[in-house]
Amino acid sequence: MLNELLNAPKDAPVFLSPKLEEEFLLKAYMAGLFPWTTKPVNWWCPDPRCVLEPYQIHIQKNMKKALNLYEIRLDFDFLSLITLCKNARVRSWIDEEFIQIYHNLFKRGYAHSLELYEGNELVGGIYGLIIGKMFFGESMVSLRKNASKIAMIKLCQLLEPYDFLIDCQVHNKHLEFMGAKNISRKEFLNILDEKCHNPSGFNAFKDLLT
Numbered sequence: 001m002l003n004e005l006l007n008a009p010k011d012a013p014v015f016l017s018p019k020l021e022e023e024f025l026l027k028a029y030m031a032g033l034f035p036w037t038t039k040p041v042n043w044w045c046p047d048p049r050c051v052l053e054p055y056q057i058h059i060q061k062n063m064k065k066a067l068n069l070y071e072i073r074l075d076f077d078f079l080s081l082i083t084l085c086k087n088a089r090v091r092s093w094i095d096e097e098f099i100q101i102y103h104n105l106f107k108r109g110y111a112h113s114l115e116l117y118e119g120n121e122l123v124g125g126i127y128g129l130i131i132g133k134m135f136f137g138e139s140m141v142s143l144r145k146n147a148s149k150i151a152m153i154k155l156c157q158l159l160e161p162y163d164f165l166i167d168c169q170v171h172n173k174h175l176e177f178m179g180a181k182n183i184s185r186k187e188f189l190n191i192l193d194e195k196c197h198n199p200s201g202f203n204a205f206k207d208l209l210t
Protein backbone atom coordinates (compact mmCIF):
# COMPACT_ATOMS: atom_id res chain seq x y z
CA MET A 1 0.00 0.00 0.00
CA LEU A 2 2.81 2.44 0.91
CA ASN A 3 4.57 2.14 -2.44
CA GLU A 4 1.26 2.43 -4.28
CA LEU A 5 0.37 5.63 -2.42
CA LEU A 6 3.78 7.18 -3.00
CA ASN A 7 3.15 6.86 -6.73
CA ALA A 8 -0.51 7.90 -6.56
CA PRO A 9 -1.83 11.17 -8.04
CA LYS A 10 -0.78 14.19 -5.99
CA ASP A 11 -3.90 16.27 -6.50
CA ALA A 12 -6.61 13.85 -7.54
CA PRO A 13 -8.48 10.89 -6.05
CA VAL A 14 -6.41 7.76 -5.53
CA PHE A 15 -9.42 5.55 -6.25
CA LEU A 16 -13.22 5.42 -6.04
CA SER A 17 -15.53 3.13 -4.10
CA PRO A 18 -19.32 2.77 -4.30
CA LYS A 19 -19.99 3.43 -0.60
CA LEU A 20 -18.47 4.05 2.82
CA GLU A 21 -17.87 1.10 5.13
CA GLU A 22 -16.81 1.48 8.76
CA GLU A 23 -13.98 -1.04 8.90
CA PHE A 24 -12.50 0.06 5.60
CA LEU A 25 -12.75 3.69 6.71
CA LEU A 26 -10.61 3.00 9.79
CA LYS A 27 -8.02 1.14 7.73
CA ALA A 28 -8.03 3.92 5.16
CA TYR A 29 -7.24 6.62 7.73
CA MET A 30 -4.39 4.53 9.10
CA ALA A 31 -3.06 4.15 5.56
CA GLY A 32 -3.17 7.90 4.87
CA LEU A 33 -6.42 8.06 2.90
CA PHE A 34 -9.55 10.07 3.60
CA PRO A 35 -12.95 10.32 1.87
CA TRP A 36 -13.90 13.46 0.01
CA THR A 37 -17.33 13.43 -1.63
CA THR A 38 -19.65 10.44 -1.70
CA LYS A 39 -21.54 8.41 -4.32
CA PRO A 40 -19.05 7.36 -5.43
CA VAL A 41 -16.62 7.87 -2.56
CA ASN A 42 -13.49 9.69 -3.68
CA TRP A 43 -10.45 8.58 -1.65
CA TRP A 44 -7.60 11.08 -1.39
CA CYS A 45 -4.00 11.05 -0.24
CA PRO A 46 -2.71 14.47 -1.38
CA ASP A 47 0.91 15.44 -1.77
CA PRO A 48 1.77 17.64 0.04
CA ARG A 49 -0.28 16.94 3.16
CA CYS A 50 -1.39 19.67 5.54
CA VAL A 51 -0.72 18.94 9.22
CA LEU A 52 -0.69 20.85 12.49
CA GLU A 53 1.50 20.06 15.47
CA PRO A 54 -0.48 21.25 18.52
CA TYR A 55 2.47 23.06 20.10
CA GLN A 56 2.78 25.20 16.97
CA ILE A 57 -0.73 26.61 17.13
CA HIS A 58 -0.68 30.35 16.52
CA ILE A 59 -2.83 32.38 18.92
CA GLN A 60 -3.29 36.02 17.99
CA LYS A 61 -3.40 38.58 20.78
CA ASN A 62 -7.02 39.44 20.04
CA MET A 63 -7.92 35.74 20.28
CA LYS A 64 -6.67 35.27 23.83
CA LYS A 65 -9.68 37.05 25.33
CA ALA A 66 -12.04 35.29 22.94
CA LEU A 67 -10.94 31.85 24.14
CA ASN A 68 -13.24 32.09 27.15
CA LEU A 69 -16.32 33.33 25.29
CA TYR A 70 -17.89 29.90 24.96
CA GLU A 71 -18.29 26.78 27.03
CA ILE A 72 -16.25 23.86 25.73
CA ARG A 73 -17.73 20.37 25.79
CA LEU A 74 -16.12 17.17 24.54
CA ASP A 75 -18.15 14.35 22.97
CA PHE A 76 -21.30 15.89 24.43
CA ASP A 77 -23.49 15.87 21.31
CA PHE A 78 -21.48 14.49 18.40
CA LEU A 79 -24.53 13.92 16.23
CA SER A 80 -25.69 17.53 16.52
CA LEU A 81 -22.23 18.85 15.65
CA ILE A 82 -21.75 16.75 12.52
CA THR A 83 -25.30 17.64 11.45
CA LEU A 84 -24.50 21.30 12.00
CA CYS A 85 -21.42 20.92 9.80
CA LYS A 86 -23.68 19.52 7.08
CA ASN A 87 -26.38 22.17 7.38
CA ALA A 88 -24.05 25.16 7.66
CA ARG A 89 -22.83 24.64 4.08
CA VAL A 90 -24.94 25.33 1.02
CA ARG A 91 -23.48 22.42 -0.95
CA SER A 92 -22.23 19.96 1.64
CA TRP A 93 -21.33 16.46 0.47
CA ILE A 94 -21.98 15.18 4.00
CA ASP A 95 -25.10 13.05 3.63
CA GLU A 96 -27.18 10.93 6.02
CA GLU A 97 -25.17 7.78 5.28
CA PHE A 98 -21.94 9.63 6.08
CA ILE A 99 -23.43 10.96 9.32
CA GLN A 100 -24.63 7.50 10.37
CA ILE A 101 -21.25 5.89 9.77
CA TYR A 102 -19.35 8.54 11.69
CA HIS A 103 -21.91 8.42 14.47
CA ASN A 104 -21.32 4.66 14.68
CA LEU A 105 -17.58 5.33 14.91
CA PHE A 106 -18.32 7.83 17.67
CA LYS A 107 -20.22 5.16 19.61
CA ARG A 108 -17.25 2.82 19.11
CA GLY A 109 -14.83 5.40 20.53
CA TYR A 110 -13.05 6.45 17.33
CA ALA A 111 -14.83 9.65 16.31
CA HIS A 112 -14.82 12.64 18.66
CA SER A 113 -16.13 16.17 18.86
CA LEU A 114 -15.11 19.39 20.53
CA GLU A 115 -18.18 21.60 20.79
CA LEU A 116 -18.65 25.29 21.64
CA TYR A 117 -21.77 26.44 23.43
CA GLU A 118 -23.28 29.84 24.09
CA GLY A 119 -25.64 28.98 26.91
CA ASN A 120 -27.27 25.81 25.63
CA GLU A 121 -26.88 26.73 21.96
CA LEU A 122 -24.29 24.87 19.90
CA VAL A 123 -22.40 27.59 18.00
CA GLY A 124 -19.34 25.82 16.62
CA GLY A 125 -16.82 23.05 16.93
CA ILE A 126 -14.66 20.47 15.24
CA TYR A 127 -14.93 16.72 14.82
CA GLY A 128 -12.61 13.99 13.64
CA LEU A 129 -11.16 10.58 14.41
CA ILE A 130 -8.54 9.64 16.98
CA ILE A 131 -6.34 6.64 16.23
CA GLY A 132 -3.27 6.35 18.43
CA LYS A 133 -1.68 9.79 18.58
CA MET A 134 -3.35 11.05 15.41
CA PHE A 135 -6.33 13.37 15.24
CA PHE A 136 -7.80 13.15 11.75
CA GLY A 137 -9.70 16.41 11.40
CA GLU A 138 -12.82 16.09 9.29
CA SER A 139 -14.76 19.33 9.55
CA MET A 140 -15.15 22.56 11.53
CA VAL A 141 -18.16 24.83 11.83
CA SER A 142 -18.71 28.33 13.14
CA LEU A 143 -21.99 30.13 13.83
CA ARG A 144 -20.25 32.89 15.79
CA LYS A 145 -17.21 35.01 15.04
CA ASN A 146 -13.98 33.02 15.45
CA ALA A 147 -15.78 29.95 16.83
CA SER A 148 -13.93 27.51 14.55
CA LYS A 149 -10.59 29.15 15.41
CA ILE A 150 -11.35 28.83 19.11
CA ALA A 151 -12.26 25.17 18.60
CA MET A 152 -8.95 24.44 16.88
CA ILE A 153 -6.95 26.31 19.53
CA LYS A 154 -8.71 24.45 22.34
CA LEU A 155 -8.15 21.13 20.58
CA CYS A 156 -4.43 21.86 20.25
CA GLN A 157 -4.16 22.88 23.89
CA LEU A 158 -5.79 19.63 24.99
CA LEU A 159 -3.71 17.38 22.72
CA GLU A 160 -0.32 19.09 23.07
CA PRO A 161 0.75 17.19 26.24
CA TYR A 162 0.21 13.88 24.43
CA ASP A 163 2.45 14.46 21.39
CA PHE A 164 -0.39 14.32 18.87
CA LEU A 165 -0.36 15.29 15.21
CA ILE A 166 -3.47 16.78 13.63
CA ASP A 167 -4.15 15.81 10.03
CA CYS A 168 -5.69 18.86 8.34
CA GLN A 169 -5.79 17.04 4.99
CA VAL A 170 -5.61 19.93 2.51
CA HIS A 171 -3.85 23.27 2.90
CA ASN A 172 -5.68 26.55 3.07
CA LYS A 173 -4.69 30.04 4.19
CA HIS A 174 -6.87 29.85 7.30
CA LEU A 175 -5.06 26.73 8.54
CA GLU A 176 -1.66 28.10 7.57
CA PHE A 177 -2.33 31.26 9.56
CA MET A 178 -3.11 29.12 12.60
CA GLY A 179 0.19 27.26 12.35
CA ALA A 180 -0.49 24.36 9.99
CA LYS A 181 2.13 23.42 7.42
CA ASN A 182 2.57 21.23 4.38
CA ILE A 183 4.80 18.17 4.48
CA SER A 184 5.51 15.64 1.75
CA ARG A 185 3.26 12.63 1.40
CA LYS A 186 6.21 10.34 2.08
CA GLU A 187 7.01 12.13 5.34
CA PHE A 188 3.37 12.11 6.37
CA LEU A 189 2.98 8.37 5.76
CA ASN A 190 6.12 7.62 7.77
CA ILE A 191 4.91 9.74 10.69
CA LEU A 192 1.43 8.27 10.40
CA ASP A 193 2.66 4.71 10.77
CA GLU A 194 4.43 5.58 14.02
CA LYS A 195 1.68 7.75 15.51
CA CYS A 196 -1.17 5.35 14.79
CA HIS A 197 0.57 2.50 16.57
CA ASN A 198 1.26 4.42 19.78
CA PRO A 199 -1.40 4.70 22.51
CA SER A 200 -3.04 8.09 22.87
CA GLY A 201 -1.86 8.53 26.46
CA PHE A 202 -5.32 9.20 27.90
CA ASN A 203 -8.28 7.00 28.80
CA ALA A 204 -11.10 9.03 27.25
CA PHE A 205 -11.13 12.16 25.10
CA LYS A 206 -14.06 13.62 27.02
CA ASP A 207 -12.05 13.47 30.25
CA LEU A 208 -9.34 15.83 28.97
CA LEU A 209 -11.29 18.79 30.34
CA THR A 210 -11.38 17.43 33.89
